[in-house]
Amino acid sequence: MAVLKFKDTGHTHSVQRTDKGGSVGIVKTRYCTFALPPDELVLESGEKLGPVTLAHETYGTLNTEKSNAILLLHALSGDAHAAGFHKGDDRPGWWDDMVGPGKAFDTEKYFIICSNVLGGCKGSTGPGSVNTKTGKPYGLDFPIITINDMVKAQKHLIEYLGIEKLLSVAGGSMGGMQALAWLTKYPHKVQSAMLIATAAKHSAQQIAFNEVGRQAIMADSLWQNGSYYGGRLPSKGLAVARMVGHITYMSDSSMFEKFGRQLKNEKQPFKFTADFEVEGYLHNRGDNFVKRFDANSYLYITKAMDYFDVSDGKPLYEVLRGIKAQILVIAFGSDWLYPAYQSQEIVRACKMAGINATYCEIASTYGHDAFLVEIEEESHLVKHFLKKVFNGYEATSEYEI
Amino acid sequence: MKQPVNMRYDAIRPDHRIISSLITAGSSVLDLGCGSGELLALLVQEKQVRAQGIEIDEQAIYACVARGLSVFHGDIDTGLADYADGSFDYVLLNQSLQQVKKIETVLNDALRVGKKVIIGFPNFAYVTARFQIFFRGRTPVTPSLPYEWYDTPNLHFLSISDFTQYCRKHRIVIEQSIFLGTEEEIRVLPNLLARTGIFLVAK
Numbered sequence: 053m054a055v056l057k058f059k060d061t062g063h064t065h066s067v068q069r070t071d072k073g074g075s076v077g078i079v080k081t082r083y084c085t086f087a088l089p090p091d092e093l094v095l096e097s098g099e100k101l102g103p104v105t106l107a108h109e110t111y112g113t114l115n116t117e118k119s120n121a122i123l124l125l126h127a128l129s130g131d132a133h134a135a136g137f138h139k140g141d142d143r144p145g146w147w148d149d150m151v152g153p154g155k156a157f158d159t160e161k162y163f164i165i166c167s168n169v170l171g172g173c174k175g176s177t178g179p180g181s182v183n184t185k186t187g188k189p190y191g192l193d194f195p196i197i198t199i200n201d202m203v204k205a206q207k208h209l210i211e212y213l214g215i216e217k218l219l220s221v222a223g224g225s226m227g228g229m230q231a232l233a234w235l236t237k238y239p240h241k242v243q244s245a246m247l248i249a250t251a252a253k254h255s256a257q258q259i260a261f262n263e264v265g266r267q268a269i270m271a272d273s274l275w276q277n278g279s280y281y282g283g284r285l286p287s288k289g290l291a292v293a294r295m296v297g298h299i300t301y302m303s304d305s306s307m308f309e310k311f312g313r314q315l316k317n318e319k320q321p322f323k324f325t326a327d328f329e330v331e332g333y334l335h336n337r338g339d340n341f342v343k344r345f346d347a348n349s350y351l352y353i354t355k356a357m358d359y360f361d362v363s364d365g366k367p368l369y370e371v372l373r374g375i376k377a378q379i380l381v382i383a384f385g386s387d388w389l390y391p392a393y394q395s396q397e398i399v400r401a402c403k404m405a406g407i408n409a410t411y412c413e414i415a416s417t418y419g420h421d422a423f424l425v426e427i428e429e430e431s432h433l434v435k436h437f438l439k440k441v442f443n444g445y446e447a448t449s450e451y452e453i
Numbered sequence: 454m455k456q457p458v459n460m461r462y463d464a465i466r467p468d469h470r471i472i473s474s475l476i477t478a479g480s481s482v483l484d485l486g487c488g489s490g491e492l493l494a495l496l497v498q499e500k501q502v503r504a505q506g507i508e509i510d511e512q513a514i515y516a517c518v519a520r521g522l523s524v525f526h527g528d529i530d531t532g533l534a535d536y537a538d539g540s541f542d543y544v545l546l547n548q549s550l551q552q553v554k555k556i557e558t559v560l561n562d563a564l565r566v567g568k569k570v571i572i573g574f575p576n577f578a579y580v581t582a583r584f585q586i587f588f589r590g591r592t593p594v595t596p597s598l599p600y601e602w603y604d605t606p607n608l609h610f611l612s613i614s615d616f617t618q619y620c621r622k623h624r625i626v627i628e629q630s631i632f633l634g635t636e637e638e639i640r641v642l643p644n645l646l647a648r649t650g651i652f653l654v655a656k
Binding site for chain 1 (some may be wrong): 518522
């Protein structure tokens, strides 16, 4: 498959140091396009899709042996912008606390790659992209995509970047599912994997919450069977979907700590408005989300998550057997969306398959959001795990925490 | 067991030194209740073992990971069932057997998962403990059983004789047994004079 274009605009490293590690500075998203007709990407469904563009960012420098590359895999609403700042924007990337000089994913040691998933809406090909056959956005003509398809597209990007084998693939939530797909579909391409707050397959509860989100979008009259591009957007529906999502990302105790029963305005009469702080927060999150996310992408990506089953109905240990990669599994105590038992299922399969693995359940009150906020413990685990994978197995009697 | 005067060896716990001497280089080891990974790290260094730990304490997990060890966060009672028979050359239960809930299940699983099992435990019939019970009428607190009755993690209290009898009854073969006093090896009347018993057993 030929690569059409690869805008290598480069980015500057203006390293700022703090005791918690520095920032990668100003970064730019780049775009790699491949799978040009007639060499389209063959999807798991058998359908063909092309051309395919993947938006991606890289941080740090690929070493001459090309042995220090790590692929970060984002969750449902994430994007290629994992770290640093876009010019003129004061909000850092989604995993900025974990990526940078001196941080867990140390950009002075490793070459970090992050791309927006296939089906996404942040620069990669998705339902909002223009279908080259019709000249119009795909909408619901966009083929059904799977987690395996996302990973297949990422493999093209990795090969384009000249990387034969990744030092690690790492991600939380849906990112962990992609890491699992990398492990099982391309076991010889990954030296290790970090599976954080994730599952080998969705439970009925997880599918149920996603379905509520999808129904909210499709119930919005502006959704128009997905052909809303160029007109008014189904913002109400997408905002409700995001509100449901946010509830599932927090925990009872984190909501209590953040909002309690605090009212927004004590004097305001009861009018079915956002009276409580928590309501205001959810409205705000919903409203912000519609500015940056495409409703159809939400439908496609949540379906991809729901259909994902890394072992395809077979026992999990069967697909993990023979894998040489080292695995780090992390769960969080109060995460009820991706409960620890789902991580433990992966761990049990690792035991049965004889895989060298580490599992830690981090005590946290942040719920599923913990993988983005419990930085100290997560950094400790990631940093030392990467050190072991990168430098080879070497247990030491000296250690520092 | 006399070790040459050597600073490095002095820093190693006597029970760890003995367990290391029982293990064949290059083998695979599962340490149940591995704590902060001191013993496993020693075995990786001295015997180049393929090491895996299981540990319940979160902070201990961080210490293990910092040492470069592979470790599963979980309890011993449920930690063994998933392993295939003979998954490891050795399964270690050092100072952890007395803390598991279901001793028989754990021992059976350990003997199934490990080709050999090394068990180290504090001897409840140690002379000081006997003295404290008999003369003072108190629950013993000794260097190998350092806890007060109200804050002990130990669920089972066994003596060296209890364990050897258990092995006879359950047809567990004791291949080697080493008894430790304060620092030195005990060769006579171990059930009375040893603080710690270390057994290499197989089914």
